[in-house]
Amino acid sequence: MEYTVQKLGRLAGVSTRTLRYYDEISILKPARITSSGYRIYGQAEVARLQQILFYKELGFSLERIKKIVTDPSFNEAEALKEHREQLLEKRKRLDMLIVNVEKTIASSEGGMTMTDKEKFEGFKQKLIDDNEKKYGEEIRNKYGDDTVNKSNEQLKNMTQKEYKEVTRLENEVTTTLAEAFKTGDPAGDIAQRAAELHKQWLTYFWSEYSKEAHAGIAQMYVDDERFKVYYDKKQPGTAEFLRDAIHIYTGFKK
Amino acid sequence: MEYTVQKLGRLAGVSTRTLRYYDEISILKPARITSSGYRIYGQAEVARLQQILFYKELGFSLERIKKIVTDPSFNEAEALKEHREQLLEKRKRLDMLIVNVEKTIASSEGGMTMTDKEKFEGFKQKLIDDNEKKYGEEIRNKYGDDTVNKSNEQLKNMTQKEYKEVTRLENEVTTTLAEAFKTGDPAGDIAQRAAELHKQWLTYFWSEYSKEAHAGIAQMYVDDERFKVYYDKKQPGTAEFLRDAIHIYTGFKK
DNA sequence: GATTGACTTTGACGCAACGTAAAGGTTTAT
DNA sequence: ATAAACCTTTACGTTGCGTCAAAGTCAATC
Numbered sequence: 001m002e003y004t005v006q007k008l009g010r011l012a013g014v015s016t017r018t019l020r021y022y023d024e025i026s027i028l029k030p031a032r033i034t035s036s037g038y039r040i041y042g043q044a045e046v047a048r049l050q051q052i053l054f055y056k057e058l059g060f061s062l063e064r065i066k067k068i069v070t071d072p073s074f075n076e077a078e079a080l081k082e083h084r085e086q087l088l089e090k091r092k093r094l095d096m097l098i099v100n101v102e103k104t105i106a107s108s109e110g111g112m113t114m115t116d117k118e119k120f121e122g123f124k125q126k127l128i129d130d131n132e133k134k135y136g137e138e139i140r141n142k143y144g145d146d147t148v149n150k151s152n153e154q155l156k157n158m159t160q161k162e163y164k165e166v167t168r169l170e171n172e173v174t175t176t177l178a179e180a181f182k183t184g185d186p187a188g189d190i191a192q193r194a195a196e197l198h199k200q201w202l203t204y205f206w207s208e209y210s211k212e213a214h215a216g217i218a219q220m221y222v223d224d225e226r227f228k229v230y231y232d233k234k235q236p237g238t239a240e241f242l243r244d245a246i247h248i249y250t251g252f253k254k
Numbered sequence: 255m256e257y258t259v260q261k262l263g264r265l266a267g268v269s270t271r272t273l274r275y276y277d278e279i280s281i282l283k284p285a286r287i288t289s290s291g292y293r294i295y296g297q298a299e300v301a302r303l304q305q306i307l308f309y310k311e312l313g314f315s316l317e318r319i320k321k322i323v324t325d326p327s328f329n330e331a332e333a334l335k336e337h338r339e340q341l342l343e344k345r346k347r348l349d350m351l352i353v354n355v356e357k358t359i360a361s362s363e364g365g366m367t368m369t370d371k372e373k374f375e376g377f378k379q380k381l382i383d384d385n386e387k388k389y390g391e392e393i394r395n396k397y398g399d400d401t402v403n404k405s406n407e408q409l410k411n412m413t414q415k416e417y418k419e420v421t422r423l424e425n426e427v428t429t430t431l432a433e434a435f436k437t438g439d440p441a442g443d444i445a446q447r448a449a450e451l452h453k454q455w456l457t458y459f460w461s462e463y464s465k466e467a468h469a470g471i472a473q474m475y476v477d478d479e480r481f482k483v484y485y486d487k488k489q490p491g492t493a494e495f496l497r498d499a500i501h502i503y504t505g506f507k508k
Numbered sequence: 509g510a511t512t513g514a515c516t517t518t519g520a521c522g523c524a525a526c527g528t529a530a531a532g533g534t535t536t537a538t
Numbered sequence: 539a540t541a542a543a544c545c546t547t548t549a550c551g552t553t554g555c556g557t558c559a560a561a562g563t564c565a566a567t568c
Binding site: 004005006016020034036037038039 | 514515516517518
Binding site: 258259260270274288290291292293 | 544545546547
């Protein structure tokens with residue numbers, strides 16, 4: 001069976017323009033061309049178009065589809081997995097957008113024209129709460145209530161600038177750590193920078209810093225499920241990696 | 255204070271090209287223009303740019319932002335709600351894409367090596383055991399041995415594909431739940447998605463699903479220490495949060 | 509065989525939100 | 539005076555086609 005553009009288009013549910021475009025970008029060339037210049041497609045082209053449309057439905061770009069369908073040695077499984085990661089990232093961003101839109105709706109409906117200061121206060125409180133939830137009990141048991149209260153006091157008294165700095169630091173720790181993890185070497189420059197950043201971050205919550213306590217926290221990251229989950233979220237093994245890096249950084253011996 | 259393109263750009267974190275483009279589409283015109291043609295912005299323009307960037311962060315198109323910032327009689331709240339609907343639609347499509355990609359991955363990985371297959375058998379047995387330990391007794395008492403045995407039979411007969419799906423679901427439940435917990439709203443979109451995922455997960459173990467039983471399980475998560483510990487592991491209060499979300503999802507009244 | 513209607517071709521503009529030159533004028537500092 | 543740093547407009551490229559426009563081709567009917 002042979003098809004002209006329109007016939008193939010109807011068969012597959014795409015426009016003739018699309019087929020001409022696919023010809024143009026060499027992702028689907030017609031089997032032959034008549035003397036008068038008409039594009040004629042055969043069975044093989046039908047199958048290939050199906051394949052193209054399949055990947056399109058999965059949200060692949062035509063460029064990537066081209067590589068998959070034209071290069072037979074292409075690793076399809078890997079492409080799929082990578083693509084999935086991208087989709088998950090996309091959804092994460094979308095989720096954040098939705099949350100923010102909903103927050104905005106809520107605040108605009110409440111007639112609360114939150115000033116930046118109020119917004120900031122809210123974030124600050126949330127940070128304290130989160131911190132308390134995540135680490136409070138553990139630290140309370142180990143160091144007593146005083147330390148924690150002092151830490152929280154410290155946080156509450158943060159200026160806006162410091163707040164920005166601490167959240168920035170937190171992000172930098174995680175990104176640097178992820179980068180370092182790829183190298184696989186906890187003694188490497190990047191890993192040591194992550195450890196240094198982690199110390200800096202820590203000093204925002206601890207009134208005094210000691211290498212021993214820092215090394216202790218690092219070990220706790222591995223031993224305690226809650227910490228481990230937090231750090232291993234993106235890459236299993238990250239908690240151990242951070243511990244090793246910090247132990248090297250603080251000169252702690254195993 | 256007055257700003258040239260570059261100064262304003264640095265202040266707000268956008269490129270000079272962007273500012274020229276915004277001028278071109280009349281969404282942000284400079285306060286005045288010097289005799290030599292330089293664009294000069296003032297305080298009002300800084301504020302407006304902030305506003306534009308705020309809506310941009312929420313994913314609005316410039317065309318819609320233009321309407322919002324130029325037309326003072328524009329109904330902002332309605333625009334936000336409409337926008338939210340669009341985002342939710344977008345996420346639905348994205349979710350479907352992700353599911354399809356994962357299905358494709360699972361089927362393309364159908365050709366596993368023997369060791370993987372063996373591992374899979376081991377995991378399956380472990381899953382049954384865990385399930386038995388965690389829920390067995392409770393369900394046995396409530397629904398009798400037959401239900402549990404049937405459930406275990408069902409699990410054993412899972413295909414590799416289904417197994418992947420169920421473990422993937424389990425992960426997705428926990429991550430979505432964690433995300434939802436941060437919002438604090440069990441009626442919110444993300445929490446409801448978690449409840450939906452939890453239902454999907456459950457149907458892998460239950461031969462039949464009912465809203466009552468689902469709501470019942472949710473309550474049990476809070477009442478029973480073993481369940482509570484499992485769910486509260488990462489964030490105290492998660493078990494309650496999940497229960498509330500599921501109760502809302504199933505329409506169960508307190 | 510001429511006309512009609514359905515089909516085909518290439519070519520080119522348009523879309524969103526800028527990035528990235530290119531070519532040239534202006535301001536500021538030395 | 540001259541260079542460095544800034545500014546201007548113009549215009550092409552990005553993705554995946556939709557949508558004309560102008561012109562040629564094919565099959566069927568009068």
